[in-house]
Amino acid sequence: MQTSDDSRHGGAGHNPLALDVRKSAILTAVVTEYIGSAQPVGSQHVMDAPGVSVSSATIRADMAALERDGYLAQPHTSAGRIPTDKGYRFFVDHLVGPAALDPVGRQQVRQFFDHAHGEIELMLEKTSGLLADLTDCTAMVVGPSHELATLRSVQLVGLGPRLALLVVVLSDGAVQKQSIDLSEDVDEGRLADAARYLVAHSLGRALSQIDTTLVTTGDPATDAVVSVGVDALRHLGSAEAGDQLFVGGSSHMAAAFDAVDTVRSVLTILEQQLVVVTLLRDVLDRGLSVAIGTEHGVEPLASCAVVVMPVSVDGEVTGTIGLLGPTRMNYPQALAAAQVVGKRLGQRLSESRR
Amino acid sequence: MQTSDDSRHGGAGHNPLALDVRKSAILTAVVTEYIGSAQPVGSQHVMDAPGVSVSSATIRADMAALERDGYLAQPHTSAGRIPTDKGYRFFVDHLVGPAALDPVGRQQVRQFFDHAHGEIELMLEKTSGLLADLTDCTAMVVGPSHELATLRSVQLVGLGPRLALLVVVLSDGAVQKQSIDLSEDVDEGRLADAARYLVAHSLGRALSQIDTTLVTTGDPATDAVVSVGVDALRHLGSAEAGDQLFVGGSSHMAAAFDAVDTVRSVLTILEQQLVVVTLLRDVLDRGLSVAIGTEHGVEPLASCAVVVMPVSVDGEVTGTIGLLGPTRMNYPQALAAAQVVGKRLGQRLSESRR
DNA sequence: GGTCAGCACTCAGTAGAATGGAGTGCCAAC
DNA sequence: GTTGGCACTCCATTCTACTGAGTGCTGACC
CATH class of the missing domain: 3.30.450.40 (GAF domain)
Structure with a gap:
């Protein structure tokens, strides 16, 4: 509700959007310690952490405040604190710098x-x-996804009397295939015709840009093959295949x-x-x-x-x-x-x- | 050491290769029960099992024998029995019939x-x-494995100045690819020449039967491409790729x-x-x-x-x-x-x- | 000889009580 | 605002006692 720009001074007890320097250090200490040990962290341990140079009593007070504000939680009364999701969130958003890999x-x-x-x-x-x-x-x-990659190769390979495989190679090196059920027997020649047609109309384009307007080849049977071929191409371009x-x-x-x-x-x-x-x-x-x-x-x-x-x-x-x-x-x-x-x-x- | 063909009568205490009928039933009971419950099985429970109609005392004696022979084990003195690996083995080999799926x-x-x-x-x-x-x-x-499948299609697709992709389609519908590093720039025409040559000499064969004897195409640069192409094909045929x-x-x-x-x-x-x-x-x-x-x-x-x-x-x-x-x-x-x-x-x- | 009821025994698992200790919250003093 | 001190809480550990499932054994029975 109310926002305060007084983040320097803190007043974090009322403002959940900011934590004063020491509370931040304490939260950091609890998070890092807990990440390492998976054990609730007590005020005693936090004392050793860098950036915290106050007594455990003071830390306890701050930790109580952090718990009130939802950054920390206590598994049970006499245990140390563990970070809540909110605590991790604040840690990730504000406390962890751009770390480098070891x-x-x-x-x-x-x-x-x-x-x-x-x-x-x-x-x-x-x-x-x-x-x-x-x-x-x-x-x-x-x-x-291969959305932007363009077609480098399109091929129809007959596998059985009514079964063919559409194999495409994309410019990014991906190879995709799609089996095609042909409604009737198609001989190699017709398959080659259809393939030639597909090549002519799709090579160099992206899968998403395949032309859906069918130009007839002159032969209805070949057209049918081309048609399922185009469908298969577009299926490959759709998200599920990618x-x-x-x-x-x-x-x-x-x-x-x-x-x-x-x-x-x-x-x-x-x-x-x-x-x-x-x-x-x-x-x-x-x-x-x-x-x-x-x-x-x-x-x-x-x-x-x-x-x-x-x-x-x-x-x-x-x-x-x-x-x-x-x-x-x-x-x-x-x-x-x-x-x-x-x-x-x-x-x-x-x-x-x- | 000594083998007895007296399997009808049992004498399993001395012959680890056979168990009499009742011991088999008891072992079966223990194994099935333990598979279901993951708890050690006691003689009392075995009594209820089908094929076992003796008192728990008798079962105990048999179970002790089964333990002596290594089919069962006891997690601790006062616990029931669990099967050993040997027990499972016997169960699988001799006691479980050809079950059908539910x-x-x-x-x-x-x-x-x-x-x-x-x-x-x-x-x-x-x-x-x-x-x-x-x-x-x-x-x-x-x-x-695609050992027996024959080549239905072989293709060389150029991806970059010195990068090509060998794509093969096998008769079983498998598509395999292998990227090929070319030692020098190869233009599309030469790639196509090499591909044609590969097609001519490998189509219809199994990957394992690729001819390794190189016939020259007449052009040394094309020969070089063919050579790496053949290598790639044979690599695809090797076990690791399959x-x-x-x-x-x-x-x-x-x-x-x-x-x-x-x-x-x-x-x-x-x-x-x-x-x-x-x-x-x-x-x-x-x-x-x-x-x-x-x-x-x-x-x-x-x-x-x-x-x-x-x-x-x-x-x-x-x-x-x-x-x-x-x-x-x-x-x-x-x-x-x-x-x-x-x-x-x-x-x-x-x-x-x- | 195989089978069985009975009995003493073993021992994991559970429950309850005692203990230790890590940690807290609070307060008075600085 | 910070701190040392103190009383308090409560989990975890340890110990004990107890229960009960299960065993091995024995002597009787068929």
């Missing part, structure tokens, strides 16, 4: 991308593994929680590609880079936080990388890792696209 | 394969989900164990595709359909059992499906599910191959 990780990333080559899917798969290794989180990588999800390091979820039930429900979510992809897109759409606890709305992941990072190819956001961990995950590390890997991955993908 | 599952399988269509990878992925659903195990599907692994239902592992550590180590293994593929192949090579506990030699999976089933395409064993669960998994169910799904999958794959 040298070892930096080296790992460099090495990875120096040696990365070949198939895009394999690279994305391995990227998820890299991210998981770097962060001890579960990593999710959504392959870049989003490939790669999940790496799901075992880290078992290390993050000690309740096996939590692990199970989280893994169940991870198996649902659609849910994961939607979750990542949602968070990104809301302009967030971190969604904590219930913020992302996926109920079984209430004890998890998600870090997302867009992957830009030639300045255009297409792919996404995500990190899933417990709410007490190491946010600075995760953000740093996601950032650098996302950037490098984007560069890499831009390179191989002309 | 009607609901049968219906699920039928429905699945009636609606399965399109991309082979997607189908295999979904098959792993189906199997996991059916059995409450983690399902592993290794895609059929084995695709699809894992479904890994969340079931979290439900199977109550120690989160066990879950973590099992998940870690599942993330290592090579280990899993090797494991399945190993077990299959040894002629087993079930590997229990330490039998498969993968130490972190000591508390797991693996059910494997070959997938035959046109009578030739190519793919594999596997089920991973705790040693106290429901073997009859798992075997039945693996069998029927494996058979249907094989049929399906045979259909789409000409």
Whole structure:
């Protein structure tokens, strides 16, 4: 309701939008300590933290205020404090600076991308593994959509009497295929005719720009093949065919929680590609880079936080990388890792696209 | 050491190769009960089991004998018995008949394969989900190797000045690609020449039968492209490119164990595709359909059992499906599910191959 | 000889009481 | 506003006692 610009002096007890310097330091201390130990943090421990040079009694008073304002919680009366989702949120938004990846990780990333080559899917798969290794989180990588990539090759391969395969190669190196059921027997020649026609009318365009107006080839049977071919092309361009999800390091979820039930429900979510992809897109759409606890709305992941990072190819956001961990995950590390890997991955993908 | 053919009468106390009828019934009772409850089974409970109509005292005596012979174990003195790996082994080998899938599952399988269509990878992925659903195990599907499939299409697509993509379509509908680094700039025309040459010399053959003897095209630069193209083709034919692994239902592992550590180590293994593929192949090579506990030699999976089933395409064993669960998994169910799904999958794959 | 009822025994699991200690809130003094 | 001191709370641990499921054994029975 009321907003005060008196953030220097604090008065945080009434203003939930700002915390004075010391309270910030205390919150930082509690969060970092709890991230490391997973144990409630007492005022005694906070005393040792940098930026806090007051007695435990004073810290206690501040912690009580932080609890009143919803940044901290107490599992029970005589325990230390643990951060609430709101506490993590404030920490992420205001207290954690632009951290850099540790040298070892930096080296790992460099090495990875120096040696990365070949198939895009394999690279994305391995990227998820890299991210998981770097962060001890579960990593999710959504392959870049091929919206902007143009068609480099279109091919119809007959597989059976009424079965053909449409194979397209995109300018970004992606190969997509779509099986085509033909309503009647089509001989190789007619298939080739149709393919030639498709090539002539689609090569160089993006999948989303395939011409839907059919020009007749003169032969009705060939036209029919062309028609299903065009349908297949457009299907490939649609969203469902594009989003490939790669999940790496799901075992880290078992290390993050000690309740096996939590692990199970989280893994169940991870198996649902659609849910994961939607979750990542949602968070990104809301302009967030971190969604904590219930913020992302996926109920079984209430004890998890998600870090997302867009992957830009030639300045255009297409792919996404995500990190899933417990709410007490190491946010600075995760953000740093996601950032650098996302950037490098984007560069890499831009390179191989002309 | 000594073998007795007196299996009718038993004498199982000295002969570890056979158990008399009642001991078999008792072992069956303990195994099935323990599979269901995960609790040690006492003589009182066994009394209710079918095929056992003696007093608990007699059962106790038999159970003591079964323990002496290594089929059962006691967690502690005053507890019931749980099966050992050897006990499960005997159960699987001699006591469990050819079980059928329950009607609901049968219906699920039928429905699945009636609606399965399109991309082979997607189908295999979904098959792993189906199997996991059916059995409450983690399902592993290794895609059929393309050793026997013949080349239907070979294509070279230029992606950049020194980057091309080799795309092949196999007769079984698989599409494989391999990026090719060209040592020097190659124009489209020369790429097309090389592609034509590759087509002429490889179409209709299996990947493993690619002619390695190079016939020159007359142009050294084109020859160079052909050469790397042939290398790429042979790489595709090699094992590493072929084995695709699809894992479904890994969340079931979290439900199977109550120690989160066990879950973590099992998940870690599942993330290592090579280990899993090797494991399945190993077990299959040894002629087993079930590997229990330490039998498969993968130490972190000591508390797991693996059910494997070959997938035959046109009578030739190519793919594999596997089920991973705790040693106290429901073997009859798992075997039945693996069998029927494996058979249907094989049929399906045979259909789409000409 | 195999089977069985009876009995003493074992021992995990549970519940209750005592203890220790980490941590808090409050207050008076600085 | 900060701090040391103090009383208080309550989780976690330990110990004890107890329960009960389950066993092994023995002597009797068929």
